[in-house]
Amino acid sequence: MRTFDTVTDLRNAVGDPLIPNEVVLLKGYNNPRQSGGGNFIWQSSPLPPDDGGVIISNGSLSGVWKRINFGWVNVKFFGAFGLGNSAHDDTDAIQNAIDYVDGNSMAGGIVYIPKGTYYLSSLTLKTGVSIYGEYVGTILRPISDNGDSFIKLNLGPVQNVHIKNLLFVGREYNMNCFYLEAKGDPNSLADPKVGGIWESSFENIRILNFKKNCFTFIGGGLNQLNTGPYDYLRPNQFISMNNVTAVRHPGLANRALLLRGQNGQFIFKNCSLTSPEPSPEWNVELEGVLPKPATPGNSKINGTYPSIINFYSCTMQDAIGAIRMNAVLNVQLNGCWFENLNTGILVENESRGVSVSNCRFSNVSESKSAGGGSGYVMFTTTSGAVFRENVLVGDYKGITSTSGNGGTTPVGTVNILFFSQNNLRKDSAGSNIIF
Numbered sequence: 001m002r003t004f005d006t007v008t009d010l011r012n013a014v015g016d017p018l019i020p021n022e023v024v025l026l027k028g029y030n031n032p033r034q035s036g037g038g039n040f041i042w043q044s045s046p047l048p049p050d051d052g053g054v055i056i057s058n059g060s061l062s063g064v065w066k067r068i069n070f071g072w073v074n075v076k077f078f079g080a081f082g083l084g085n086s087a088h089d090d091t092d093a094i095q096n097a098i099d100y101v102d103g104n105s106m107a108g109g110i111v112y113i114p115k116g117t118y119y120l121s122s123l124t125l126k127t128g129v130s131i132y133g134e135y136v137g138t139i140l141r142p143i144s145d146n147g148d149s150f151i152k153l154n155l156g157p158v159q160n161v162h163i164k165n166l167l168f169v170g171r172e173y174n175m176n177c178f179y180l181e182a183k184g185d186p187n188s189l190a191d192p193k194v195g196g197i198w199e200s201s202f203e204n205i206r207i208l209n210f211k212k213n214c215f216t217f218i219g220g221g222l223n224q225l226n227t228g229p230y231d232y233l234r235p236n237q238f239i240s241m242n243n244v245t246a247v248r249h250p251g252l253a254n255r256a257l258l259l260r261g262q263n264g265q266f267i268f269k270n271c272s273l274t275s276p277e278p279s280p281e282w283n284v285e286l287e288g289v290l291p292k293p294a295t296p297g298n299s300k301i302n303g304t305y306p307s308i309i310n311f312y313s314c315t316m317q318d319a320i321g322a323i324r325m326n327a328v329l330n331v332q333l334n335g336c337w338f339e340n341l342n343t344g345i346l347v348e349n350e351s352r353g354v355s356v357s358n359c360r361f362s363n364v365s366e367s368k369s370a371g372g373g374s375g376y377v378m379f380t381t382t383s384g385a386v387f388r389e390n391v392l393v394g395d396y397k398g399i400t401s402t403s404g405n406g407g408t409t410p411v412g413t414v415n416i417l418f419f420s421q422n423n424l425r426k427d428s429a430g431s432n433i434i435f
């Protein structure tokens with residue numbers, strides 16, 4: 001069997017005419033001591049174009065080299081370095097691996113990023129392409145500050161994407177880590193209006209040092225400029241996050257998680273959505289848009305709401321507030337931990353079906369940051385919520401509910417807060433009160 005040290009050597013060779021379907025060994029992609037090698041077979045027909053990883057060609061009409069005997073698509077196949085050196089831009093290598101899986105209809109295909117530190121400008125997620133790493137051993141860093149976003153969403157519906165075992169380090173750049181905005185594909189033969197990320201998951205992910213949001217999901221009803229109208233065909237839906245740590249950059253008006261517009265059926269388990277030190281604004285914000293009738297010069301805006309959003313055993317701490325819910329439907333927080341906050345939970349603007357149960361609130365009344373927060377464990381206004389079987393300890397003011405919002409409350413708006421079977425303990429008083 002012939003062997004080649006680098007992909008350049010392989011590209012400059014052709015198959016032995018005396019050995020039909022010759023199989024050769026590539027030792028390494030950029031040099032024989034690095035990974036990215038493997039077995040290739042000389043294929044005389046068909047002749048697909050060189051993609052830099054699976055198909056290697058020098059333009060010969062007699063054949064191409066095709067990689068064989070591989071499962072997951074390793075980014076090293078496409079020349080990724082992962083050496084922790086910002087002089088090496090691995091954007092094209094990793095995106096080419098994603099595009100290969102997408103372009104070859106490898107439904108459920110996995111792009112594997114082995115242990116190492118990779119510098120890249122941005123990546124675009126595509127349908128059916130999952131990305132796996134080696135948890136904190138696989139580090140993705142932006143190569144420069146583009147002021148935009150690190151991980152983006154392809155046009156049209158993007159389905160069955162699973163991101164697993166990766167560490168994202170933002171280098172204190174003014175960027176979003178994940179900015180996933182639902183947009184239609186104008187070239188779609190099915191429906192150019194449909195978009196969003198569907199039936200996808202994030203697991204064992206850690207995000208640090210991005211000055212904008214860690215996760216942003218923009219669904220139909222609102223775009224990044226807070227304008228409309230949008231239709232109901234651009235939801236982000238059926239999303240799960242498990243063991244995800246999203247740490248805001250301290251001291252800035254950013255979010256660990258922002259859901260805006262039509263986002264539904266989200267589950268968060270064992271997630272930490274927090275700040276490393278007291279910070280302004282809310283760690284988590286869920287924002288919908290209420291319907292508005294058409295007015296002169298403005299189109300009708302249909303209401304779209306984050307709905308069926310569930311948090312289980314999650315942590316939110318060190319900020320003006322843990323979570324703000326503005327025009328949401330059916331949000332559940334169960335078994336979560338809230339600590340060192342000015343306000344725990346704010347529910348407002350026609351929100352309905354909010355339930356907070358079996359949670360622990362510790363020191364949720366402190367003036368952690370200037371500029372906001374009510375000092376209450378839970379504050380509701382013109383909304384409906386249930387607060388039961390929770391434990392409150394340390395410094396806190398209490399729970400409050402109001403039916404007005406500065407005179408702008410629509411006629412007929414109701415405000416309901418059901419409070420039951422909570423354990424309240426002021427450390428200074430040393431007493432327990434059961435409701």
